[in-house]
Amino acid sequence: MQLDQIRTEISDTDQQLLALLAKRRQLALAVANAKLAQNKPIRDQKREQELLISLIEHGKTLNIDAQYVTRLYHVIIEDSVLQQQAKIQGQLNNLDRDIVRVAFLGGQGSYSYWAAQKYFTRRAEQLIELGCDSFHDIVHSVETGHADYAVLPIENTSSGSINEVYDLLQHTRLSIVGELTHPIAHCLLGLEDTDLSKIRQVCAHPQVIAQCSQFLQGLANVKVEYCDSTSDAFSRVKQLQDPSVVAIGGEAGGDLYGLQVLTRELANQKDNVSRFIVVARKPVQVAKAIPAKTTFIMYTGQQPGALVDALLVLKQHGISMAKLESRPINGNPWEEMFYVDVFANLNDYAMTRALEELNKITRFIKVLGCYASEDIEPTQVIA
Numbered sequence: 001m002q003l004d005q006i007r008t009e010i011s012d013t014d015q016q017l018l019a020l021l022a023k024r025r026q027l028a029l030a031v032a033n034a035k036l037a038q039n040k041p042i043r044d045q046k047r048e049q050e051l052l053i054s055l056i057e058h059g060k061t062l063n064i065d066a067q068y069v070t071r072l073y074h075v076i077i078e079d080s081v082l083q084q085q086a087k088i089q090g091q092l093n094n095l096d097r098d099i100v101r102v103a104f105l106g107g108q109g110s111y112s113y114w115a116a117q118k119y120f121t122r123r124a125e126q127l128i129e130l131g132c133d134s135f136h137d138i139v140h141s142v143e144t145g146h147a148d149y150a151v152l153p154i155e156n157t158s159s160g161s162i163n164e165v166y167d168l169l170q171h172t173r174l175s176i177v178g179e180l181t182h183p184i185a186h187c188l189l190g191l192e193d194t195d196l197s198k199i200r201q202v203c204a205h206p207q208v209i210a211q212c213s214q215f216l217q218g219l220a221n222v223k224v225e226y227c228d229s230t231s232d233a234f235s236r237v238k239q240l241q242d243p244s245v246v247a248i249g250g251e252a253g254g255d256l257y258g259l260q261v262l263t264r265e266l267a268n269q270k271d272n273v274s275r276f277i278v279v280a281r282k283p284v285q286v287a288k289a290i291p292a293k294t295t296f297i298m299y300t301g302q303q304p305g306a307l308v309d310a311l312l313v314l315k316q317h318g319i320s321m322a323k324l325e326s327r328p329i330n331g332n333p334w335e336e337m338f339y340v341d342v343f344a345n346l347n348d349y350a351m352t353r354a355l356e357e358l359n360k361i362t363r364f365i366k367v368l369g370c371y372a373s374e375d376i377e378p379t380q381v382i383a
């Protein structure tokens, strides 16, 4: 066969694969409704294990190795579970809207832009993108009704918590209605004729600079320019048309600005992932069929053992904590507000009781939201 002929067949095969994946998605959505009717949880790890084992076996007869099958399967199952969750949440909260207005940091190509695309592609026909210059403006645009949702980065595996976002959550009446994680693969990006040895200036967002600190320390005589967002860094490089000026950001984002990848994997940690939260004016309920997280803030006071006592309440009700963070309270030096993420639905009996008890022993407590957990653990195959 000629090269062109073979390629045509490959393209045809890929189209068939896509059509089959689309069909599988539709079947998964039908399963979601059947499960709701039968009061069953969305995730069924036993079914996943059986499927994966049988696929691995079948793969062997087709000369497809187990690792390849497993990798593909993880992607397919993650999509299946997230599609089902989004559909059920949409139905429960009457969220099925054609057009949503979403505020996020930066413009097209910023990491927050991709996170917003990823989250809402399962939830809306059309996105109106409202890029903002600061976290404050993002929150404000939802508070004032200019946007329906905001997507905000809250933590990163390399640079840790994003304090500015935590502080904004303390003072807003918005609720957390969703979360997602997004891999952050930092690259050095520049104009086509950039010579790595002649770089003079690197443009990046402060969070990105923190996540790539080790790489940046290794660059001698290079000025680091702080930018409002990753997309701001891209547009500066594009506008300046100076090959000695480069940006740090994601490859897909840089591509939108015609920038070339010069080096990859700049983050201090290999697994560089950011967690984003989605906030809105109205809280949502999470269906029982879906694993939920609840986030609340509390001020315990400074008496000895106050935090331990509060955490013991969670323990006594069998509630696991996903994260504990503390932030200073404005105007009260050395006093701390605690932010607690727990694996629990706000409507669970245990969670209701725990909050009642916490209410009695803390000086201040406020629920920031209850939302579907999008942490989809890969299917475990028991050897």
Ligand SMILES: O=C(O)C(=O)C[C@]1(C(=O)O)C=C[C@@H](O)C=C1
Residues within 6 Å of the ligand: 028, 031, 032, 042, 043, 044, 045, 047, 048, 051, 076, 077, 080, 081
């Ligand atoms: O069969 C089901 O119960 C489904 O929900 C479908 C499916 C899948 O996509 O294969 C997805 C999630 C479950 O954990 C198990 C399997």
